[in-house]
Amino acid sequence: MASSRLPILLALAFSSLSFVLSHSNREMWFQDFFPPNMCPINAKANTFYGIMFDAGSTGTRIHIYTFVQKSPENLPELEGEIFESVKPGLSAYADQPEKGAETVKRLLDMAIDAVPPHLWKKTPVVLKATAGLRLLSEEKAQALLLEVREVFEESPFLVPEDSVSIMDGSYEGILAWITVNFLTGQLSGQNQHTVGTLDLGGASTQITFLPRFEETLKETPGDFLTSFEMFNSTYKLYTHSYLGFGLKAARLATLGALNMEAVDGQMFRSSCLPKQLEAEWHFGGVKYRYGGNKEGETGFKPCYLEVLKVVKGKLHQPDEIRGSSFYAFSYYYDRAVDTNLIDYEQGGVLEVRDFERKAKEVCDNMERYNSASPFLCMDLTYITALLKEGFGFRDNTLLQLTKKVNNIETSWTLGATFHLLQSLGITY
Structure with missing residues (x-):
C-alpha cells in the first residue's frame, strides 16, 4: 500500500472543469458518467474524500483521495492518496460474480479504516470497469456489476445511482491525460506544453495527445477527437482506445x-x-x-x-506523433522494469x-x-x-x-474523481 501527503493545489480543477464533447454520443457525458442527482458534499468541511475503483482486466485497484479545504475562502487541495490492488481482475470471476464482489469488499474495507466515520455518508464510492469487462458477454458483465453494487449498498458510504458501470475506453484515455498533465503542471495558467499519454492494459491500449497542427485535425477520424474546456482553456484531444490490443x-x-x-x-x-x-x-x-x-x-x-x-x-497513425514525447505507463512501465531498462521506484x-x-x-x-x-x-x-x-x-x-507523479498514481482515476466531485456540486 502506498500513501502520500504532498499537497497539490487544485485551484481551478473543480470550478472550471467542464467538457463539451465533439460528437453527439458524448454531449451528455457528464450526466451519463456521473449523474447529476448525487447528494452534494458540504464544501465547508475541513477534509473530504473520494473513493474510485479501477476494475481492470488484470486486477482491481482502489484509490482513496483526500482533499482538504482549510477555510471556506480557500480552494481545496489534493492532500494525498491511498492505493491498493488485488489480482486477478473482476473478469476472472465471470462465472462466480459473488467471489468477484468479495475482492472489491476487501479493498473497500481499507476505505472504512481510512475515512473518518463522521464523513462516511458524505464520501462517494464509484467503480468503473474497463476493458476486461468489455470483453465479457453483457449478461456476465452485468452480473458482476450487480454484485459489486450490493457491496457498495451495504457499505456506509455515499452510493450514487450509477456508481458501478463499464467505462468507454476513450474516456479512460481522456481521464489519464488529464491526470498526468494536471500532476505535471501542464494545465495551469497559460502553459500549453502538454504531454501525450500511452496506456497499455491487459485487454486494451489507449493513446491521447493534444494536436498542435491543423493538418492533424483534418486527417483524423471524427470519433478520435474530443473537445472540452478546462482551466479557462479549450482543448481538442486526439484520443482512442483499441480493444483487443492490450x-x-x-x-x-x-x-x-x-x-x-x-x-x-x-x-x-x-x-x-x-x-x-x-x-x-x-x-x-x-x-x-x-x-x-x-x-x-x-x-x-x-x-x-x-x-x-x-x-x-x-491502428491509425497520426504523423504528428512521430517526433512527439509521451508519458507511458501500465505494462509499458512493468516490462521496462522487468528487464532493468528503468528503476522500479524512479521510472x-x-x-x-x-x-x-x-x-x-x-x-x-x-x-x-x-x-x-x-x-x-x-x-x-x-x-x-x-x-x-x-x-x-x-x-x-x-x-x-512512470508509475507516479508527485507521489500520486498516474491513473485515469484522479481525472475521474475530478468529475465525480464536480457532479456532487461542490462550491466555494
Missing part, C-alpha cells in the same frame, strides 16, 4: 487464440516462446494451453513477423528503440529468461511492434515511463 489480449492474438473457445487439449504455439515450453495460462476466466514451436524457428525475427500480423494496418526515460534492443536480447536468449516469464519475449516484441508499426513512432521517440 498486452494479454495481444498474447492471445499472437497465439491465434483471441475470440476462440479454448477447446480441451488444444495447444497454441508461437515462435515467441521457448521451444520446449508447454504450459497453461488463465485470462478472462478461460484456461489456455500454450507452448513453443518445437520444430520451427524461435527468436526475435520470427516472433516479430508473428506479432506484426496483430498490429500491421490495424525513467527511454527511446522506442530501447524496447526493440531489449526484445532482441531476450528473444535470442530465450532459455535464459524463461524462468522470469515465458511471455517476456512476446511481450517486448509486441510493445516494439505496437509503438513502431502500430502507432508509427520513430526509433528515437522519447517515452517517460
Whole structure:
C-alpha cells in the first residue's frame, strides 16, 4: 500500500472543469458518467474524500483521495492518496460474480479504516470497469456489476445511482491525460506544453495527445477527437482506445487464440516462446494451453513477423506523433522494469528503440529468461511492434515511463474523481 501527503493545489480543477464533447454520443457525458442527482458534499468541511475503483482486466485497484479545504475562502487541495490492488481482475470471476464482489469488499474495507466515520455518508464510492469487462458477454458483465453494487449498498458510504458501470475506453484515455498533465503542471495558467499519454492494459491500449497542427485535425477520424474546456482553456484531444490490443489480449492474438473457445487439449504455439515450453495460462476466466514451436524457428525475427500480423494496418497513425514525447505507463512501465531498462521506484526515460534492443536480447536468449516469464519475449516484441508499426513512432521517440507523479498514481482515476466531485456540486 502506498500513501502520500504532498499537497497539490487544485485551484481551478473543480470550478472550471467542464467538457463539451465533439460528437453527439458524448454531449451528455457528464450526466451519463456521473449523474447529476448525487447528494452534494458540504464544501465547508475541513477534509473530504473520494473513493474510485479501477476494475481492470488484470486486477482491481482502489484509490482513496483526500482533499482538504482549510477555510471556506480557500480552494481545496489534493492532500494525498491511498492505493491498493488485488489480482486477478473482476473478469476472472465471470462465472462466480459473488467471489468477484468479495475482492472489491476487501479493498473497500481499507476505505472504512481510512475515512473518518463522521464523513462516511458524505464520501462517494464509484467503480468503473474497463476493458476486461468489455470483453465479457453483457449478461456476465452485468452480473458482476450487480454484485459489486450490493457491496457498495451495504457499505456506509455515499452510493450514487450509477456508481458501478463499464467505462468507454476513450474516456479512460481522456481521464489519464488529464491526470498526468494536471500532476505535471501542464494545465495551469497559460502553459500549453502538454504531454501525450500511452496506456497499455491487459485487454486494451489507449493513446491521447493534444494536436498542435491543423493538418492533424483534418486527417483524423471524427470519433478520435474530443473537445472540452478546462482551466479557462479549450482543448481538442486526439484520443482512442483499441480493444483487443492490450498486452494479454495481444498474447492471445499472437497465439491465434483471441475470440476462440479454448477447446480441451488444444495447444497454441508461437515462435515467441521457448521451444520446449508447454504450459497453461488463465485470462478472462478461460484456461489456455500454450507452448513453443518445437520444430520451427524461435527468436526475435520470427516472433516479430508473428506479432506484426496483430498490429500491421490495424491502428491509425497520426504523423504528428512521430517526433512527439509521451508519458507511458501500465505494462509499458512493468516490462521496462522487468528487464532493468528503468528503476522500479524512479521510472525513467527511454527511446522506442530501447524496447526493440531489449526484445532482441531476450528473444535470442530465450532459455535464459524463461524462468522470469515465458511471455517476456512476446511481450517486448509486441510493445516494439505496437509503438513502431502500430502507432508509427520513430526509433528515437522519447517515452517517460512512470508509475507516479508527485507521489500520486498516474491513473485515469484522479481525472475521474475530478468529475465525480464536480457532479456532487461542490462550491466555494
